[in-house]
Amino acid sequence: MPADPDVPSAPADTLRALGAQLLVRGWLSANNVVFAGGGETGAAVVDSGYVTHGTQTLALLEHALAGQPLARLYNTHLHSDHCGGNAALLRRWPQARLAVPAGYAPHVQPWDAQGLGFHAMDQQFEPFEVHGFLRPGDTVRLGRRDWEIHATPGHDPHAVVLFEPSSRTLISGDALWEQRLAIIFPELVGEAGFDEAQRALDLIEGLRPRLVLPGHGDAFTGVPAALAASRRRLEAFRAAPLKHHQYATRALVTYHLLEHRAQPREALQRWIVQTPVLRHAVDAHAGSHAGDALGFARETVDRLVADGVVVEDRGWVRMAG
Ligand SMILES: [Zn+2]
Numbered sequence: 001m002p003a004d005p006d007v008p009s010a011p012a013d014t015l016r017a018l019g020a021q022l023l024v025r026g027w028l029s030a031n032n033v034v035f036a037g038g039g040e041t042g043a044a045v046v047d048s049g050y051v052t053h054g055t056q057t058l059a060l061l062e063h064a065l066a067g068q069p070l071a072r073l074y075n076t077h078l079h080s081d082h083c084g085g086n087a088a089l090l091r092r093w094p095q096a097r098l099a100v101p102a103g104y105a106p107h108v109q110p111w112d113a114q115g116l117g118f119h120a121m122d123q124q125f126e127p128f129e130v131h132g133f134l135r136p137g138d139t140v141r142l143g144r145r146d147w148e149i150h151a152t153p154g155h156d157p158h159a160v161v162l163f164e165p166s167s168r169t170l171i172s173g174d175a176l177w178e179q180r181l182a183i184i185f186p187e188l189v190g191e192a193g194f195d196e197a198q199r200a201l202d203l204i205e206g207l208r209p210r211l212v213l214p215g216h217g218d219a220f221t222g223v224p225a226a227l228a229a230s231r232r233r234l235e236a237f238r239a240a241p242l243k244h245h246q247y248a249t250r251a252l253v254t255y256h257l258l259e260h261r262a263q264p265r266e267a268l269q270r271w272i273v274q275t276p277v278l279r280h281a282v283d284a285h286a287g288s289h290a291g292d293a294l295g296f297a298r299e300t301v302d303r304l305v306a307d308g309v310v311v312e313d314r315g316w317v318r319m320a321g
Contacts, residue, residue, distance in 0.1 A: 011219045014167050014211050019143035021064050022213050027258050029053045030082040030215040033171055034064040035143040042071025044142050046162065046171055047215065048085030051124050052259065057085040058092055073098045074134060076173030076215060077159035078108075078116055086128035099140070101151075102133035103158025117185075120276040121252065124259075134160050147171070152204070154197025155182040163207050170209035175200050178212070178220040181233040183248040187241065190280045194238045201227055201234070245281035249300050250309070252278065254319070257310060262318035265301060272297035 015022065023032040029049030036043050043065050049057040061070065070093040075083045078100060090096055100108060107115035108130040118125040134140060136151035140162065147162040152175035162171040174182040175197075186193030205227055212226070213219050220226060237244035249272065256271060257263060263271070273282055273293045285296040301317060304310045311320045 011211050011221060014169060015219070018145060018164060018167055018169060020169075020213070022219050023060050023064060024218055025049055025053075025216075027216070028081060028255070029057065029084070030076075030079075030173075031213070031217075032057065032061065032064075033142075033213050034061065036065050036068055037143060039141070039144040041141045043068045044072035044074065045070060045089070046074045046142070047076055047082045047173070048073065048089055050081045050259075051084035051087075051126050054085050054088035058088060061089070069093050070096045072096060074140065074162075075100045076161065076171065076175075077101060077156040078104050079156060079174070080118055080121065080123040080125050082173065082215060083128070084125060087126040090128060097131040098128065099132035099134050100130050101158045101160045102135045103151075104130075105133060117277070120189075122256070122271070122275045122277075136160060150203060150207070152200035154184055154186075154193055154200045156185055157193075157196070161204065163209065165207075168208060168210040170204065170207060170212045172204070172209075172212050173215045176204055176212060176223075176226060176230060177214050178217055178222065178226050179229060181230045181237075182215075183251055184234075184237065184244065185248075185277075187237075187244055188248045188277060188281060194234060197234055198231070201230055242284060245284055246300070249278055249281050250304060253300060253304065254309060257317065257319050262316045265312060265315055265317050268301060268317050269294060269297035272300060 019035050019037040021034040023034060025031050030047045033046040045061060070089060073089055073096050086098060090098060111127045113119055134149050136149050138149050139146040140149060145164050147164045150161050150163060152159050152161045155174045159173055159175060161173055161175050184193040184197050209223050211219060211221055212223060253272060272278055282293045282296055286293045305312050308320055310317050
């Protein structure tokens with residue numbers, strides 16, 4: 001398709017034209033998209049990282065904002081790695097207003113940690129006050145442009161992506177990554193999510209983004225390849241849901257170990273069996289393998305060790321490297 005002549009194509013040029021900075025974060029924290037030159041609506045940031053990284057997030061934002069106060073804060077979805085810094089940011093900039101996807105309204109006003117799933121995942125969080133909602137079909141002003149709000153259920157039922165049509169830039173959250181597919185959480189707890197994730201990929205394809213600012217990893221322009229890889233992964237999971245359970249369990253165990261550094265193997269296996277969000281996966285495997293729940297947990301840790309993701313030393317397990 002022909003390129004719009006007035007739109008710069010290199011990611012750095014596009015980001016500059018949009019007044020956006022992508023702060024690529026390590027695991028536990030999602031990326032932050034910062035709009036320092038906020039125009040009439042003030043400086044804004046999309047997603048705020050994990051709660052234990054609050055100090056680091058604040059330092060990064062102070063630097064990116066170069067003395068401007070934060071006026072607006074948005075979340076693509078309310079997973080702990082995307083909204084964990086909300087409370088710290090609102091303490092630092094009390095005049096800032098926070099808006100989250102509208103689907104969460106029943107769980108944030110009043111605050112409902114159970115409904116938000118933080119307990120189910122056994123992840124830390126700090127409650128925060130929500131001032132408004134992102135409604136699919138509306139736009140939100142970021143920098144000097146209007147960004148469209150689109151619903152992208154699948155990974156999370158209420159997640160949204162933000163799309164700037166003139167540059168065709170997409171803030172994708174966890175709906176599209178360059179190389180991997182995020183866990184389809186509803187499927188993990190026995191609800192439908194694969195069809196929704198498929199439709200989210202179709203929607204993103206229809207937007208024809210040129211540049212994607214994902215929730216994790218670097219900005220990328222190879223959108224057709226990323227969509228194709230995500231679809232392949234999704235089809236494989238749909239064909240063998242137990243594989244999705246395994247993938248999700250590995251990812252959540254890894255996240256848990258990144259947070260807690262080292263764990264006795266026994267404690268880690270117990271965590272797998274007892275963490276509510278994994279109950280369905282554990283039951284499904286225990287049933288299909290003629291093994292018990294602990295057998296599945298042991299197998300999960302064995303595989304992570306065999307694959308070099310974690311190392312085991314005198315009964316303790318920790319991340320490799
Ligand atoms: Zn997520």
